[in-house]
Amino acid sequence: MNRSTFPHRLLPWLLIAPQLAISLVFFYWPAVQALWQSMLREDPFGLKSRFVGLQNFQKVLAEPAYINSIQVTAVFSILTAFFSMAIALLLAVQAEKIVRGRGFYRTLMIWPYAVAPAIAGMLWLFMFNPSFGTLAAIPRALGIHWDPLLNGTQAMGLVVAAASWKQISYNFLFFVAGLQAIPKSLLEASAIDGAGPVRRFWTIVFPLLAPTSFFLLVVNTVYALFDTFGIIHAVTSGGPGKSTETLVYKVYNDGFVNLLIGSSAAQSVILMVIVIALTAFQFRYVERKVHYG
Amino acid sequence: MATLSLKDVRKTYGKTDVIHGVSIDIADGEFVVIVGPSGCGKSTLLRMVAGLEEITSGTIEIGGRVVNTLEPRARDIAMVFQNYALYPHMSVFDNMAYGLRIAGVRGDDLKARVAKAAEMLDLSTLLDRKPRQLSGGQRQRVAMGRALVRDPAAFLFDEPLSNLDAKLRVSMRLQIKDLQRRVATTSLYVTHDQVEAMTLADRLIVMNKGVAEQIATPMEIYDAPANMFVAGFIGSPAMNFLPATVTGSDLLISDGSRMPRPAGLQDGGVILGVRPEHLTRSRSAGPGTLTVRVLAVETLGADAFVHARLGESGSEDIVFRVPGHDRPAEGTVVSLAVDQDKVHIFDAATQRRISGM
Amino acid sequence: MAEGMVGTSKRSIALGHFLLILGCVIVAFPIWYVTVASTHSIQTILNPPLPMLPGAEAAQNYGEAFSGSITRIGGVSVERLLLNSTVMALGIAVGKIIISMASAFAIVFFRFPLRMACFWLIFITLMLPVEVRIMPTYKVMVDLGLIDTYAGLILPLIASATATLLFRQFFMTIPNELLEAARVDGAGPWRFFKDILLPLSATNIAALFVILFIYGWTQYLWPLLVTNSNSMNTIVIALRKMISFADADTPWNLVMVTSVLAILPPVLVVVLMQRWFVKGLVETEK
Numbered sequence: 001m002n003r004s005t006f007p008h009r010l011l012p013w014l015l016i017a018p019q020l021a022i023s024l025v026f027f028y029w030p031a032v033q034a035l036w037q038s039m040l041r042e043d044p045f046g047l048k049s050r051f052v053g054l055q056n057f058q059k060v061l062a063e064p065a066y067i068n069s070i071q072v073t074a075v076f077s078i079l080t081a082f083f084s085m086a087i088a089l090l091l092a093v094q095a096e097k098i099v100r101g102r103g104f105y106r107t108l109m110i111w112p113y114a115v116a117p118a119i120a121g122m123l124w125l126f127m128f129n130p131s132f133g134t135l136a137a138i139p140r141a142l143g144i145h146w147d148p149l150l151n152g153t154q155a156m157g158l159v160v161a162a163a164s165w166k167q168i169s170y171n172f173l174f175f176v177a178g179l180q181a182i183p184k185s186l187l188e189a190s191a192i193d194g195a196g197p198v199r200r201f202w203t204i205v206f207p208l209l210a211p212t213s214f215f216l217l218v219v220n221t222v223y224a225l226f227d228t229f230g231i232i233h234a235v236t237s238g239g240p241g242k243s244t245e246t247l248v249y250k251v252y253n254d255g256f257v258n259l260l261i262g263s264s265a266a267q268s269v270i271l272m273v274i275v276i277a278l279t280a281f282q283f284r285y286v287e288r289k290v291h292y293g
Numbered sequence: 294m295a296t297l298s299l300k301d302v303r304k305t306y307g308k309t310d311v312i313h314g315v316s317i318d319i320a321d322g323e324f325v326v327i328v329g330p331s332g333c334g335k336s337t338l339l340r341m342v343a344g345l346e347e348i349t350s351g352t353i354e355i356g357g358r359v360v361n362t363l364e365p366r367a368r369d370i371a372m373v374f375q376n377y378a379l380y381p382h383m384s385v386f387d388n389m390a391y392g393l394r395i396a397g398v399r400g401d402d403l404k405a406r407v408a409k410a411a412e413m414l415d416l417s418t419l420l421d422r423k424p425r426q427l428s429g430g431q432r433q434r435v436a437m438g439r440a441l442v443r444d445p446a447a448f449l450f451d452e453p454l455s456n457l458d459a460k461l462r463v464s465m466r467l468q469i470k471d472l473q474r475r476v477a478t479t480s481l482y483v484t485h486d487q488v489e490a491m492t493l494a495d496r497l498i499v500m501n502k503g504v505a506e507q508i509a510t511p512m513e514i515y516d517a518p519a520n521m522f523v524a525g526f527i528g529s530p531a532m533n534f535l536p537a538t539v540t541g542s543d544l545l546i547s548d549g550s551r552m553p554r555p556a557g558l559q560d561g562g563v564i565l566g567v568r569p570e571h572l573t574r575s576r577s578a579g580p581g582t583l584t585v586r587v588l589a590v591e592t593l594g595a596d597a598f599v600h601a602r603l604g605e606s607g608s609e610d611i612v613f614r615v616p617g618h619d620r621p622a623e624g625t626v627v628s629l630a631v632d633q634d635k636v637h638i639f640d641a642a643t644q645r646r647i648s649g650m
Numbered sequence: 651m652a653e654g655m656v657g658t659s660k661r662s663i664a665l666g667h668f669l670l671i672l673g674c675v676i677v678a679f680p681i682w683y684v685t686v687a688s689t690h691s692i693q694t695i696l697n698p699p700l701p702m703l704p705g706a707e708a709a710q711n712y713g714e715a716f717s718g719s720i721t722r723i724g725g726v727s728v729e730r731l732l733l734n735s736t737v738m739a740l741g742i743a744v745g746k747i748i749i750s751m752a753s754a755f756a757i758v759f760f761r762f763p764l765r766m767a768c769f770w771l772i773f774i775t776l777m778l779p780v781e782v783r784i785m786p787t788y789k790v791m792v793d794l795g796l797i798d799t800y801a802g803l804i805l806p807l808i809a810s811a812t813a814t815l816l817f818r819q820f821f822m823t824i825p826n827e828l829l830e831a832a833r834v835d836g837a838g839p840w841r842f843f844k845d846i847l848l849p850l851s852a853t854n855i856a857a858l859f860v861i862l863f864i865y866g867w868t869q870y871l872w873p874l875l876v877t878n879s880n881s882m883n884t885i886v887i888a889l890r891k892m893i894s895f896a897d898a899d900t901p902w903n904l905v906m907v908t909s910v911l912a913i914l915p916p917v918l919v920v921v922l923m924q925r926w927f928v929k930g931l932v933e934t935e936k
Contacts (some may be wrong), residue, residue: 013761033786094666114916116868230870366836378827392835
């Protein structure tokens with residue numbers, strides 16, 4: 001049956017106008033500008049610009065620093081998504097197993113969600129600061145010459161740790177919700193069929209969690225791509241020596257610090273394509289989830 | 294207190310006619326029931342009166358005032374919905390008071406009016422409850438109370454009893470009837486249940502596919518249905534229809550049995566309509582009787598309905614009523630006398646009633 | 651439900667508790683660490699290992715932070731920084747809720763030309779995060795004179811496809827007959843919204859508020875771009891500016907205090923409104 005509605009004509013426009021205005025002024029107009037600028041090149045003094053078609057894109061994609069940035073982003077995203085999801089899943093499975101104290105554990109587990117990514121990065125840097133971080137003693141005890149401010153691999157390790165730590169809460173809550181949605185009768189049936197706890201997990205629980213895991217994979221990728229800008233900016237500023245310069249950080253750096261407008265715009269557009277692809281992927285998946293019921 | 298009048302009211306969605314022009318004048322205090330199968334347009338018609346659907350053409354008057362384009366709130370009507378549509382976050386009192394408050398009623402006047410309606414509906418002890426704390430029947434009464442408290446020109450009911458269980462439905466039906474008598478407010482009531490329609494209505498509108506097939510009192514409709522649709526829809530079990538031919542001095546039925554020719558008919562094919570309660574078992578076969586083979590017997594207690602097949606090799610099925618203690622066995626052949634005063638003859642082509650009673 | 655569903659042994663449950671405690675320690679440790687550090691003197695902080703229990707300098711550190719020491723570092727008082735963050739987070743949360751409720755109300759309860767086009771226009775903003783339009787958005791802010799203003803911090807972030815989608819979905823579950831009953835009772839759009847829709851949306855609003863407050867408080871790139879003046883910094887940005895690991899003069903005890911102050915408000919909101927938070931999180935993302 002059709003939705004019942006009010007007969008007013010003007011009122012809905014007034015109601016939707018603020019949202020539309022903000023979307024147009026702060027989203028669509030700049031996005032179109034980014035597209036346009038990505039096809040312009042400015043002279044060195046920033047006085048004139050001319051249309052260069054896709055040249056900026058060709059130049060960006062041929063730039064070793066950009067290729068490096070893609071690699072950095074890939075490594076950072078994969079590691080962050082893997083660690084935060086694996087740890088969250090392990091903990092969620094334990095939480096599902098027990099009943100007493102579940103609320104208490106959850107309360108402790110959700111704190112990092114409220115911490116700004118940039119602060120998460122700073123907290124980890126406090127702990128692992130080579131000069132006064134208490135936990136810097138751990139890598140040293142393992143015989144590592146610990147200095148994340150100078151060693152690129154160690155810097156990457158630190159930002160991955162901070163980014164994963166911040167995201168555990170989020171993934172934990174979704175895995176718990178996903179686990180609770182699995183019908184208990186299925187587990188009982190498989191227990192009667194003789195499956196032990198480990199086999200039950202891998203043959204029943206894990207496959208049924210697939211929709212949740214797919215969803216979280218997309219969300220964590222988007223998080224690693226965009227929301228972690230603060231961590232990189234606050235902890236490493238892309239360094240040492242571009243070893244933690246992710247795509248988003250490079251867009252910012254090239255645009256605001258190096259003032260390479262055309263190149264920065266072209267990079268923005270590439271990011272835009274990535275977001276659109278991820279969103280499309282997510283909505284395909286959402287459709288499937290509906291199908292699964 | 295008001296009259297309600299519909300003049301050639303139509304509704305079209307694009308090119309499809311949903312309501313084909315309905316006209317009726319409803320007297321002040323009259324209870325009119327719109328009945329018909331699902332999808333016949335009965336709810337649409339009611340919602341057009343309420344102002345929840347636009348009308349394509351025609352005129353709707355409430356209390357002599359044309360309300361065609363008025364908002365529901367300006368029409369001075371109250372409505373009871375199928376799923377009650379109680380505001381889930383408001384108490385029973387607030388649900389009933391909401392419309393009055395919007396109309397500007399305040400203070401003691403408000404309390405008095407709600408209290409009076411609550412008393413009539415036996416809701417006085419439930420006024421502080423939320424809808425979710427109420428049973429189905431109680432929710433139904435709150436929905437009624439919300440309509441009653443407004444003292445509107447007309448009540449509109451949209452299948453208000455269809456979400457209740459059978460027993461509750463019967464008692465609510467009586468309550469609604471009694472209440473409507475007491476307040477004497479003009480009412481328009483939609484239902485698909487013909488028993489509900491017959492028991493409640495002063496007059497019935499029988500609708501089918503957007504057309505008001507017949508508008509009359511329940512007994513007029515029962516005794517003289519305007520066409521085969523109405524005849525088949527009103528009455529339970531439904532009327533039996535038998536193809537027949539008018540020839541010579543007889544009405545020849547498909548299985549070869551003969552009835553006396555009713556007066557005023559031309560020769561040709563007709564449909565003979567007989568209600569199950571107008572067939573009685575007869576000792577002897579012969580003219581004016583039907584011979585049937587019993588297929589199945591539905592026993593209700595006081596009565597039983599017998600499903601049978603006409604003739605030795607016939608293909609027409611027929612239902613008749615017998616006393617509960619006098620049931621024929623399945624498979625036996627029995628003769629049925631047809632009450633000649635109560636048969637209906639329909640035109641085979643137009644399906645309109647052409648003779649009988 | 652009894653403890654231990656099918657075949658969960660006592661040993662397995664013990665292991666579960668052990669892993670959860672370990673997990674909680676890892677998850678809570680960084681916050682504990684900074685909280686403890688904020689109660690020690692700068693000398694203690696700079697001489698690891700840091701004691702794992704709070705020290706005696708808490709009153710002194712926090713007292714200093716609130717009595718002008720932070721002002722001497724960045725030129726802005728810690729109160730002002732907290733105020734900026736609070737205004738931004740509240741502005742974004744309340745603003746988003748208001749404009750997305752209004753748009754969802756328009757889309758669900760009215761019929762108007764280009765209704766679906768408007769819906770898609772809002773929906774597609776999902777795919778245009780600030781990171782993909784940094785420079786031009788900054789230019790718009792400059793042109794509109796919104797740099798270093800609260801409006802600049804808040805306005806561009808209050809358009810929200812997610813919140814609009816959530817409200818749209820919720821409004822569509824409201825039975826038709828409820829709207830019709832309200833209309834018959836004499837309610838126009840505003841009354842229907844105020845008396846019926848708003849009370850019924852209360853839990854959704856609370857849930858969304860928590861998510862959006864956190865979202866606003868933890869913003870980084872945006873305030874970095876649109877605030878030049880230190881007095882308009884959020885506490886997160888100011889904290890970043892206070893830290894220089896190369897600089898021996900960084901007052902680490904005050905940095906720790908500022909960190910705690912930057913973490914505390916959103917953590918409190920999440921913990922105190924946990925029920926709505928979990929509901930909001932799981933539902934907004936669906």
